[in-house]
Amino acid sequence: MGLRDFLREEARTTLTEPVDARFELPALAVQDESKPTVFETVGEYPNVRAVANTLGSREMIGRALDVEPSAIVDAMGSAMNDPLPVEKTAEPSFEHVASEPTIDDHVPIPVFYDEHERQYFASSVVISKDPETGVQNASFHRMMFDSGNRLVMRLVERHLHDIYSRTEGGLEVAIVMGVHPAVELAAATSFAPEKSELALANRLLDGTFATTEVDGIDVPADAEIVMRPTITDERSEEGPFVDLSRTWDRTRQQPVVEVADLYMRPDPYARIIVPGRTEHAHLMGIPQEPRIYRIVENTVPTVENVVLTPGGCSWLHGVVQLDKRSEGDPKNAGMAALAGHPSMKKVTVVDSDIDPADPQSVEWATATRMQPDEDITVIENAKGSSLDPSQDYDRGTLAKWIVDATVPGDRDRSDFAEVTVPKAEEIDLTDYQ
Numbered sequence: 001m002g003l004r005d006f007l008r009e010e011a012r013t014t015l016t017e018p019v020d021a022r023f024e025l026p027a028l029a030v031q032d033e034s035k036p037t038v039f040e041t042v043g044e045y046p047n048v049r050a051v052a053n054t055l056g057s058r059e060m061i062g063r064a065l066d067v068e069p070s071a072i073v074d075a076m077g078s079a080m081n082d083p084l085p086v087e088k089t090a091e092p093s094f095e096h097v098a099s100e101p102t103i104d105d106h107v108p109i110p111v112f113y114d115e116h117e118r119q120y121f122a123s124s125v126v127i128s129k130d131p132e133t134g135v136q137n138a139s140f141h142r143m144m145f146d147s148g149n150r151l152v153m154r155l156v157e158r159h160l161h162d163i164y165s166r167t168e169g170g171l172e173v174a175i176v177m178g179v180h181p182a183v184e185l186a187a188a189t190s191f192a193p194e195k196s197e198l199a200l201a202n203r204l205l206d207g208t209f210a211t212t213e214v215d216g217i218d219v220p221a222d223a224e225i226v227m228r229p230t231i232t233d234e235r236s237e238e239g240p241f242v243d244l245s246r247t248w249d250r251t252r253q254q255p256v257v258e259v260a261d262l263y264m265r266p267d268p269y270a271r272i273i274v275p276g277r278t279e280h281a282h283l284m285g286i287p288q289e290p291r292i293y294r295i296v297e298n299t300v301p302t303v304e305n306v307v308l309t310p311g312g313c314s315w316l317h318g319v320v321q322l323d324k325r326s327e328g329d330p331k332n333a334g335m336a337a338l339a340g341h342p343s344m345k346k347v348t349v350v351d352s353d354i355d356p357a358d359p360q361s362v363e364w365a366t367a368t369r370m371q372p373d374e375d376i377t378v379i380e381n382a383k384g385s386s387l388d389p390s391q392d393y394d395r396g397t398l399a400k401w402i403v404d405a406t407v408p409g410d411r412d413r414s415d416f417a418e419v420t421v422p423k424a425e426e427i428d429l430t431d432y433q
Contacts, residue, residue, distance in 0.1 A: 001180045001208045002093070002222030003269060006054060006064060012036040018043065021108035025050060026274045033278040035060065042108045042270065050108065052272040054181050055279045058357050061286065064181040065204055069357060073306055075204070077290030080189065083199035090210040090221035094263040100149045101262040107225060108270050109145045113242050119145040120241065121177065122280065123271040125187040126153075127198075127217055128173040130163050136218060137163065138187040138197035140283065142275070143175070143257065144238050151257040152238040153231060159193050164255070170230040174217045175259075178224025178271040180205065189287035214263065224271065226263040232256050244284055244313045245387045246276035278310055285314025288341050295340035296320060300333040307356040308344070316388055317346045319356035327409045331377060334402030343385035348403040353417070365405040369416055375404040 013032060018041040019025045029037050029052035039050040055061055062069040065076075097106055109119040121143040129136050137159045143151040155161050164171045186201035198218065202209040212221040215228055238254035273279045285308035293306045302323040308314040318341065320333050330349035337347045348362055351369075355361045370376075384391055384398040391398040407416045 001182070001205045002220065003051070003054070003178050003180055003224060003271070004222070006180055007036060007038070007051065009063070010036055010054075010060065012038055014038045014040060016040045019050075021050075022111040023114070025052075025108070025272065026110055026112045029053060029272055029274050030277055033057070038269075039272075045106075045108050045270075047266070048106075048108060048264075048268055048270055050270040050272050051178075052274065053279060054271075055184065055282045057278075058282075061181065061185070061282065064185075066206075070305060070355075072286060073289045073293050076185070076189075076287065077293060079186075079200055079203040080191070080290055082203060083191075083195055084203040084207055085196070085199050086202045086209055086211050086218070088202075088208070088210040090212055092212040092214070092226075092263070093222045094224070094226055094265045094268075097262045097264045099261050101259060102148050103151070103227075103259060103262070104145060106262055106264065110272060112275055116240050116248070118239070118241065120275070121145070121151070121175075122273040122275050123177050123184075125176045125179065125184065126160060126173050127176060127219055128160055128163050128171060129217060130159075130193070131167060133194065135194060136196050136198055137191075137193075138176075138183075138201075139190075140184075140188055142241060144241070146236065146256065149229075149259040151229070151259065152236045152254050153257045154238055154241070154252070155231070155255055158190060162193070164231055170232045172215070172217070172228070172230050174214060174219045175227040175229060175257075176219050176223045176225070178265075178269045179220045179222075180209075183209070183220055184283060185286060188283040215261075224265050224268040227259045228261040228263075229257045229259040232258055242275045243387055244276060244280060244315055245389060246313070247389050249387075281308075281310045281314035284308075285310075288315075292318065292320075292337050292340040292344075296322075296333050296336040299336035300329050302329070303333060304352055305356050306337065308341075309357075309359065309362075311359060312346065313387065315343055316385060318344050318348070319362055320347060320349045321352060321354060321356040322349065322406075323352050324406050324409070330404040330406050331402060334377065334404070338379070338382075338400055338402070342383060343387070345382075345384050345388065345398060345400045346403065347401075348405050351406045354405075362405070364418070366403060369407050370403060370405045377402040377404075 033056040058069040182204040183201040211218040234256040239251040243249040305321040334347040
């Protein structure tokens with residue numbers, strides 16, 4: 001199962017006029033993030049197309065996982081508990097294009113934002129092999145184009161960083177772009193070192209995921225673009241980059257990546273993820289939701305769903321849905337959620353009848369079921385996310401809060417039920433046109 005299989009089933013916006021990867025392509029990509037946007041002609045790349053927004057809504061993500069949107073947390077959590085080792089192999093859909101390539105001669109590398117005008121790959125999945133265990137790791141890492149065959153990689157201190165730190169003389173990896181959304185969600189998940197994100201992807205795809213070997217590393221057989229580079233010991237300036245908070249991240253010294261070989265499909269899709277926008281938020285937040293859910297469930301077993309909200313960068317704000325049995329449940333659930341995801345600074349707790357993924361529904365519950373002097377708990381001087389620009393950088397702390405937007409326990413629930421228009425959901429307007 002690959003990107004093209006997913007696109008065949010999705011309604012999409014197709015743009016046929018040529019677009020420039022510098023500013024124009026990203027600007028068009030964010031016009032409607034709720035469905036895939038396909039660019040048939042990109043700049044000076046006659047044989048390259050581009051696609052954005054394959055993870056632009058929870059409805060679309062549900063379809064990628066073959067579940068209802070409300071079941072995404074359960075689907076991801078179940079797959080994380082029971083990854084399926086990849087046994088299916090296939091001939092690669094891609095072919096060798098160039099050795100030591102000048103990368104931007106072959107692949108469009110967008111400039112997403114002005115002021116600093118850096119060229120970035122934001123959809124780059126790095127696949128590596130742990131030299132001690134043989135387990136393959138897949139993880140997202142942004143790549144800033146330097147020149148020629150050189151990129152500068154933001155190497156976050158997680159599993160890949162650990163593998164790199166234990167490897168002398170540079171680490172050979174694969175960079176993959178243009179895969180099924182389920183594979184991207186798996187790569188965005190921080191797994192235990194002994195588990196493979198490729199096995200997680202295989203479970204999410206019900207065992208249909210196939211790989212092929214490229215110079216000793218297994219990669220998705222139907223990937224659109226594959227690079228075989230070395231993460232070198234050389235360092236260079238990386239950034240600034242517009243991060244999840246939609247503010248400029250700081251500049252760092254990061255490893256230089258030198259690409260030895262470039263592989264592409266004959267008519268590839270260049271995968272575009274606009275930094276700071278909805279897809280970026282979903283890739284960051286959705287893999288965290290099952291973790292939060294499990295920790296909340298240990299505290300309040302009647303929890304029903306957890307959503308990290310795009311308006312809160314899918315990282316800083318979350319909503320917990322539960323079947324409240326006692327007055328202490330919302331506060332306990334909120335504290336457990338904050339412990340489960342320490343980067344979060346606001347948790348809103350809602351009842352079973354409120355859709356935690358619907359911001360209007362959550363705001364309605366907050367407006368009609370909550371009194372600020374009784375239902376807001378503030379936690380001062382807590383450690384939060386480095387992505388939050390409002391924190392006290394000198395102390396590295398911030399305040400967090402829990403909002404109990406559930407029906408007060410001493411009141412009649414019927415007084416707080418939303419009254420709906422009879423038969424409104426059953427009517428099809430096209431019958432009246």
